[in-house]
Amino acid sequence: MNFPVAKEFLHNYLHKIDDRPIFDIEQPDYHYLKKLLTWTVKDSNINLCAATQTEMRLKIQIDFLNPSLFRFRATPASEVPAHPTEMVLKTNWPGATVRQKNNGESVEFETEQLILYVQKNPWSLQILDKNRKVLFDDYAYGTHREPFYVFPVGVRKQGDAIGFFQSGVLDPGEQMYGFGEKFGPLSKRHRKMLSWNSDATQTATDRSYKNIPFFLSSKGYGIFVNSTHRIHYEMGNPSFVSFSFEVEEELLDYYWFYGPRFKAIIKDYTRLTGRPEIPPLWSLGLWMSRAEYKSGKQVEEVAVRLRQEKIPADVLHLDPSWMRQGKVCDFVWNETDFPKPKEMLHKLHEQHFKVSLWEQPYVSRRSEVFAELDRKGFFLKKADGKTYLIPTFNHEYSGIIDFTNPAARKWYREKHLTLLKLGAGVFKTDMAEAVPEDARAADGRDGKALHNIYSLLYNQTVYEVSKAFSADHALVWGRSGYAGSQRYPVGWSGDPHSTWQDMACVLRAGLSASLSGIAFWSHDIGGFQGPAPSPELYIRWAQWGLLSSHSRCHGTNPREPWVFGEKAVEIFRKFDELRYALHPYLYSLAREASETGWPVVRPLVLEFQDVPAIYVWEQEYLLGRDLLIVPVFNPEGNVTYYLPPGNWLNFWTKEKIGGNQIIQESVPLDKIPIFIRDNAIIP
Structure with missing residues (x-):
């Protein structure tokens, strides 16, 4: 690959990582919610009108899909858009009965499982379980942390561009999981991340081929951000006591799940976004x-x-x-x-x-079929209507098939x-x-919306x-x-x-x-x-x-x-x-x-969610519920692993061993530690 093509490949095709802060003291054009103005409740739906500290009006619609799952949408527009996406399959849900209680300075919206507690002025939102344990707090206190503010929920403006942010309190010991196929630590606490798919070219950085805007909190809730645009995450970084995410879109749209078991959350998330069929x-x-x-x-x-x-x-x-x-x-x-x-x-x-x-979904311009596809408009376009050509790994300029x-x-x-x-x-x-950000698709989307x-x-x-x-x-x-x-x-x-x-x-x-x-x-x-x-x-x-x-x-x-x-x-x-x-x-x-929707390969935290510090055991896994697999990651054959609570059977020796213990051993080249959960039926 010659240098000009290589440079274009690196800067355009691979995409540079954008690690700008969500709250930048040098870019202070933030509009965060300050007070609740009005609200109405009808069946499973809550409609709010709130004002920011700059008097910008935001319309908020909260729709309960069931008693432990709701959708949150916020917009500066006069109407909250329906905003369908290809990610969401299930749209018919049973809903929930929502009861409201006006406390004067606050208002509560309650279902069988959750309580949404909204303080009117200054604005703050808390989500409580039915026993009034706080699950989520949008960190309104962050407005006091001058000059390193963390704002609860609102709009960031930069020129003509608008993005939405949402923050929350990060409790001591709280861990965050998910976000897609990330090659770093299993718990994402203290991580800054970007949801923007990339040809990572390797597996040792924060770049990821599969960025998925869904994450789980060890407090028993999950959030799915219903956006295809670039999303920034700050999960206890730079602020150690809060997390934030920002969507580069003129709408904030997310689903909030309560488990509290991770399996229940994943079950609901995949009910919403789809599950695989049994592969051949x-x-x-x-x-x-x-x-x-x-x-x-x-x-x-x-x-x-x-x-x-x-x-x-x-x-x-x-x-x-x-x-x-x-x-x-x-x-x-x-x-x-x-x-x-x-x-x-x-x-x-x-x-x-x-x-x-x-x-790959790119066709080289050297192929005989390229001219025909170009003439029929089967490739993504530039703003001027010409086919968008990108340099690919095999040194060829290629058109990108337009699947819209x-x-x-x-x-x-x-x-x-x-x-x-x-x-x-x-x-x-x-x-x-x-897909480049400035590409244009047949259905009218630009690359910012289509890329992910x-x-x-x-x-x-x-x-x-x-x-x-x-x-x-x-x-x-x-x-x-x-x-x-x-x-x-x-x-x-x-x-x-x-x-x-x-x-x-x-x-x-x-x-x-x-x-x-x-x-x-x-x-x-x-x-x-x-x-x-x-x-x-x-x-x-x-x-x-x-x-x-x-x-x-x-x-x-x-x-x-x-x-x-x-x-x-x-x-x-x-x-x-x-x-x-x-x-x-x-x-x-x-x-x-x-x-x-439960995975075949599972971290220990999925099956043993309540074990303290279970998230640190990220070099072993469960194959399904009943097989514990401990890979070896060094040439000496040394392993240190955690055997979870319960009784386990050593696959090789058939010895029964009590769990909830840390084991260190050296294993020969022809074996790795494998354990079967007691009373499991394994062929």
Whole structure:
């Protein structure tokens, strides 16, 4: 890549992180709520009119969907907009009976589960449970913290741009979880974050492929911000006693959930934004891949070797080389290196392999089909109406498929349908984080509104055509995502380097994603990039990678176990066989996920929410409710882990061990600590 293109790629395609403060003492144009003026209650709905300290009027509508869930919308407009988004599926809710009580200086709105306590002047909002325990306080006290103010709820103006902010008290010991697939600490207290999807290019920074505007508080509530725009979060940073988020949109729209159990909140959140269907059984098998197999002959050799080595596997994946070099992604086979693709796919099918094909939602201008798509208006545009070209990873300027255009979606579906009829089994939906802010879509949206949600539209398009072709193909292997993306499994964690440290970051990302509503999640066993992993690192990654919801070996150099020696083959085979033996258990978890939204891979805090400081145990996880998995993140085999309360059975020795204890041990290369919950039924 030459330097000018590389510079444009880095600044436009990858997107710089914007870490400006929400409350900037050098930009003081803030309008925060100061007093409640009027209110009305009708059925499940509360309508408020309030004034800021500058006398700006804000209309607020609070709609109770059920007694423990409400939607909060605030706007400076004369009417509160309906504001439908692609993220929200369920709109018919039972509602709740709301009783009001005017106390003179305050007013209360009460359901069976919650009390909204509003102080009139000065404004403050508290949310209490039915026993009057404070769950949420919008931190009106922050207006006294001169000059480092934290304002409760209101509008930030900067030139013609308007954004909305919301703050809350952060209690001592309170932890925050979720926000999408984040590679840092599981608890997001003391973190500043940005919801703005990015080609993270690695897995060791705050950049994320899957930013999901949903988070959980250890106090037993959750918030889903119903916006596709950029969102800033300050969760106890810079203020240690409060949290804030700001939406770069002229409307504040969020849903507030009360559990108090996290499982109950996730159940309601996925009832609102959708749940996955049970993925095909074959997808629970091993996926073998490389970036990349260069020919059909090479793929067929790997297929034969897998069977010879008696390594169970169900899927072989082809990265971009299956298409012609320089002309991706037009879905035209590279028949020079993959001659007679139909015959190849049929041959692999007879060996009981599905074939996965890579794609990205960008079409190179060097492809013959580009001019036709350009003429038909199937790409995102610039303000002047010309097609928006972006530089992509393969050094090509490309157009971005406009999934808001029904005709473009139809063309895209037809390309996939052709491949499915040829014998393709599934598609790896890569990329989709590159929509520029100043792009224009067919439905009138600009890039600021489309950027985050684009990945949802992309994966939805591919998933739906695959499912329409056959229920046995209802799957994608997607990298980017947003709220609602859990409807279209599977998500994988992107491009980690092959290091011990990155491996730990990847697990944290999976646990963070699981608390963000993502039920099915995977990662590249062995890491994706950098020098080839050592045999020890490859084995340790495979051991827990084969005990994830889905399992795929992938990287820029070979990831087949025989590359790492006979010992690696032996250990890999043992854990792969264990995975296949666990298929009934995994399938039961898949069914549970489809019915509840609960993830297959779970942090300890999801099942043991009341254990003090449980959030620190982020290098171990539960596979479903009943299997505790402890990966090894160092070449010495040393592990320190927490065995949760209850009795557990050591998987290897069958010894029964009492929980609620910290264990330190060194484990041989062919094992990792695995425990079964007492009285569990595991095949």
